[in-house]
Amino acid sequence: MPTNVDPYLGPLQPIxxxxxxxxxAESYLWRLADAHAVPWQTMHExxxxxxxxxxxxxxxxxxxxxxxxxxxxxYVHRVATLVRQPEVASLGLSWLAGRVRAQHVLRASRAWxxxxxxxxxxxxxxYAPLMWSLASVSHCARHGARLQERCPxxxxxxxxxxxxxxDWSRCASCKQPYAASDAVPDEMASxxxxxVLEQMGxxxxxxxxxxxxxxxxxxxxxxxxxxxxxxxxSPSQMAWLMGVSxxxxxxxxxxxxxxxxxxxLRLATAYGVELPSLLLQREGETDWLMRSTRHGLVVWTARRxxxxxxxxxxxxxxxxxxxxxxxxxxxxxxxxxxxxRHLAACQPKTTAALTERYxxxxxxxxxxxxxxxx
Ligand SMILES: [Zn+2]
Ligand SMILES: [Zn+2]
Numbered sequence: 001m002p003t004n005v006d007p008y009l010g011p012l013q014p015i016x017x018x019x020x021x022x023x024x025a026e027s028y029l030w031r032l033a034d035a036h037a038v039p040w041q042t043m044h045e046x047x048x049x050x051x052x053x054x055x056x057x058x059x060x061x062x063x064x065x066x067x068x069x070x071x072x073x074x075y076v077h078r079v080a081t082l083v084r085q086p087e088v089a090s091l092g093l094s095w096l097a098g099r100v101r102a103q104h105v106l107r108a109s110r111a112w113x114x115x116x117x118x119x120x121x122x123x124x125x126x127y128a129p130l131m132w133s134l135a136s137v138s139h140c141a142r143h144g145a146r147l148q149e150r151c152p153x154x155x156x157x158x159x160x161x162x163x164x165x166x167d168w169s170r171c172a173s174c175k176q177p178y179a180a181s182d183a184v185p186d187e188m189a190s191x192x193x194x195x196v197l198e199q200m201g202x203x204x205x206x207x208x209x210x211x212x213x214x215x216x217x218x219x220x221x222x223x224x225x226x227x228x229x230x231x232x233x234s235p236s237q238m239a240w241l242m243g244v245s246x247x248x249x250x251x252x253x254x255x256x257x258x259x260x261x262x263x264x265l266r267l268a269t270a271y272g273v274e275l276p277s278l279l280l281q282r283e284g285e286t287d288w289l290m291r292s293t294r295h296g297l298v299v300w301t302a303r304r305x306x307x308x309x310x311x312x313x314x315x316x317x318x319x320x321x322x323x324x325x326x327x328x329x330x331x332x333x334x335x336x337x338x339x340x341r342h343l344a345a346c347q348p349k350t351t352a353a354l355t356e357r358y359x360x361x362x363x364x365x366x367x368x369x370x371x372x373x374x
Contacts, residue, residue, distance in 0.1 A: 011085055017087055065092055192269070200265075238270075
């Protein structure tokens with residue numbers, strides 16, 4: 001790109017900013033390229049050449065601009081500068097980088113609401129709301145319809161990030177419009193799904209560019225504030241309401257673990273506090289947890305323990321029971337992809353035998369080392 005070119009782009013208004021319908025950063029970039037009549041890759045190269053070269057190599061998967069990562073944040077800020085619209089930095093969830101773990105925030109495949117796509121056909125600007133990209137969102141905030149993930153024509157899922165083609169209303173595999181089939185069962189959202197939908201809607205409508213330097217409240221401070229609100233929060237009660245172990249709650253209170261979006265959603269819905277309040281301690285706001293949500297409080301069922309195929313595990317255990325290298329229990333459990341404590345609880349005899357074999361091996365090796373060479 002020659003340097004004498006004005007390094008600015010024409011302005012483009014983001015759709016639905018400040019509402020749960022806010023468009024995704026990826027959708028904005030596609031529309032930006034479209035408005036400048038250039039392919040998506042060309043727009044991407046232009047942005048990269050006028051800022052930190054974050055994604056020089058566009059081979060393979062393109063970047064996830066909506067993810068809460070510093071890379072996405074740097075990219076979206078650059079776009080905001082180039083279009084001279086600071087509010088563009090609020091698109092996506094990159095402004096949450098460092099406040100929430102990036103894993104499991106976004107879906108791996110595209111999702112869409114058929115009713116929304118039908119609206120698009122009636123003349124609304126086509127765009128993809130951020131909500132469609134969020135892994136925890138199951139329904140459309142506007143229509144209450146369950147989001148679709150499989151093409152009604154060919155049944156395939158489309159990966160969420162794909163460089164070619166911007167058309168959100170068409171299957172990337174068979175090129176048929178998603179809305180071709182209207183035989184979609186109208187599944188009602190459960191109380192839990194409704195609560196999650198509302199919470200994620202609050203997050204999607206938060207203007208990230210205004211709150212970017214605000215500190216994130218510590219989990220312990222959240223618990224203290226919940227106490228202040230009259231919730232008598234003991235770790236065991238929290239664990240029960242959130243459907244997680246007491247150990248998880250303790251490590252969060254101790255500040256040892258950065259919570260993932262799943263845990264924060266469980267906390268927000270179980271106590272009826274707004275999800276953005278858990279992530280942003282807004283300035284001048286003393287009772288930052290006071291604003292409660294409209295949805296009913298949700299008690300989460302415990303996370304399912306990973307199921308173990310004991311039959312095949314038993315075969316492996318048998319091998320370990322007679323193997324020359326008597327491994328420690330922890331290592332055997334890791335090989336079976338079981339928590340060591342879980343293994344001990346389910347197979348106490350085998351665990352004891354394995355422990356004994358390991359102890360014997362260690363003792364034998366020690367005495368062999370001590371014995372003088374003959
Ligand atoms: Zn919809
Ligand atoms: Zn298809």
